[in-house]
Amino acid sequence: MSVPASPWALLAELTHACPLHCPYCSNPVDLTRRSRELGTAHWAEVMRQAGELGVVHTHLSGGEPLLRSDLEQITTAAETAGIYTQLVTSGVGLDADRLAALADAGLRSVQLSVQAADPRANDRIAGRPSSFTAKEKAAALVRDAGLPLGLNVVLHRENLDAIDAVIDLGVVWDVDRIELANTQFYGWGLLNRTALLPTPGQLARARDTVARRRAGLPGRPELVWVVPDHFDGVAKPCMGGWGAVSLTVAPDGTVLPCPAAASLPDLDPPNVLDHPLDWIWHRSPAFNRYRGTDWMTEPCRSCDMRTRDFGGCRCQAYALTGDATHTDPACRLSPDHALVRSLVEHSEEGAPPKPWVYRRAGRRARRCPGPTG
Ligand code: SF4
Numbered sequence: 162m163s164v165p166a167s168p169w170a171l172l173a174e175l176t177h178a179c180p181l182h183c184p185y186c187s188n189p190v191d192l193t194r195r196s197r198e199l200g201t202a203h204w205a206e207v208m209r210q211a212g213e214l215g216v217v218h219t220h221l222s223g224g225e226p227l228l229r230s231d232l233e234q235i236t237t238a239a240e241t242a243g244i245y246t247q248l249v250t251s252g253v254g255l256d257a258d259r260l261a262a263l264a265d266a267g268l269r270s271v272q273l274s275v276q277a278a279d280p281r282a283n284d285r286i287a288g289r290p291s292s293f294t295a296k297e298k299a300a301a302l303v304r305d306a307g308l309p310l311g312l313n314v315v316l317h318r319e320n321l322d323a324i325d326a327v328i329d330l331g332v333v334w335d336v337d338r339i340e341l342a343n344t345q346f347y348g349w350g351l352l353n354r355t356a357l358l359p360t361p362g363q364l365a366r367a368r369d370t371v372a373r374r375r376a377g378l379p380g381r382p383e384l385v386w387v388v389p390d391h392f393d394g395v396a397k398p399c400m401g402g403w404g405a406v407s408l409t410v411a412p413d414g415t416v417l418p419c420p421a422a423a424s425l426p427d428l429d430p431p432n433v434l435d436h437p438l439d440w441i442w443h444r445s446p447a448f449n450r451y452r453g454t455d456w457m458t459e460p461c462r463s464c465d466m467r468t469r470d471f472g473g474c475r476c477q478a479y480a481l482t483g484d485a486t487h488t489d490p491a492c493r494l495s496p497d498h499a500l501v502r503s504l505v506e507h508s509e510e511g512a513p514p515k516p517w518v519y520r521r522a523g524r525r526a527r528r529c530p531g532p533t534g
């Protein structure tokens with residue numbers, strides 16, 4: 162098994178704190194408390210080591226990274242290390258002074274989350290009143306600052322039928338890119354899977370809409386469709402392969418091959434407080450556990466697709482089968498594929514909304530406001 166010389170991207174989860182409560186959040190259900198977050202000097206050292214390791218791009222993410230008062234210093238550290246920085250934000254709390262300070266620190270681009278184009282639907286999914294207004298203001302600030310702006314819209318049962326409106330919103334807000342990302346069922350998203358899983362009909366209509374709008378747009382905004390993986394019988398090359406192109410540093414310094422890997426038992430993930438990033442990437446047992454193809458069981462082991470999709474997602478294999486070495490049940494060749502088929506078959510067209518659990522620190526608040534709020 163060969164170890165990739167260097168990761169391309171670093172997902173820096175600076176904090177799990179967030180003003181929004183989206184039920185599809187991929188953060189772990191056990192959110193890291195603020196008192197356990199890495200301090201400024203540690204994050205600056207993470208960026209220095211990441212630059213030395215060869216990382217070229219970092220997503221400054223969370224939770225809501227604007228809640229870190231030292232975000233400018235962390236951005237400067239990344240810039241000094243030669244790493245391109247993108248802020249991944251809800252937009253809540255962004256004002257002109259903060260954005261100017263971040264741009265001065267070296268911030269290169271912004272990815273803004275939007276839950277829906279309709280303000281009431283947006284605020285209901287986000288679990289926060291007036292959050293749409295904050296996003297609208299943030300988009301205008303980023304445009305005025307001349308920074309590249311992308312929208313990220315996580316898609317699920319309650320907003321998939323309104324993709325046209327989301328694309329219209331992106332045109333009005335003059336964004337460069339719209340990422341239409343079907344929900345990945347990890348963390349809070351997994352907890353809420355029953356409520357979020359779309360129907361096959363919704364997905365087919367949404368795909369048609371994206372194709373129609375792509376044909377009608379003059380090349381901007383770019384529309385990116387992140388495929389769902391419960392519906393086509395095909396496993397996705399999750400994270401581009403385990404320990405192949407990216408790494409995640411969690412708020413407390415835990416380093417993971419993917420943001421959801423903390424859910425895997427016995428992984429024993431390393432921490433930047435104990436080991437250098439170079440050792441973690443090249444030598445740590447956690448990063449080598451599912452690298453390459455040696456770990457695979459059948460049918461992946463003898464499948465021609467194994468070096469292209471890497472057997473799919475380890476976290477999903479564990480979540481659905483209890484064994485992370487199993488073939489991802491999303492694959493139609495998996496002996497466990499019936500688990501995914503039965504989830505999809507229970508996702509009915511026209512069924513009433515199901516309750517979901519809003520993401521909250523320290524407690525789980527169950528609430529089902531229904532589509533009219
Ligand atoms: Fe991919 Fe494994 Fe399915 Fe083959 S059997 S297509 S390698 S997930």
Ligand code: FES
Pocket residue numbers: 347399400419420421422473474475476477
């Ligand atoms: Fe962890 Fe796919 S989310 S390997």
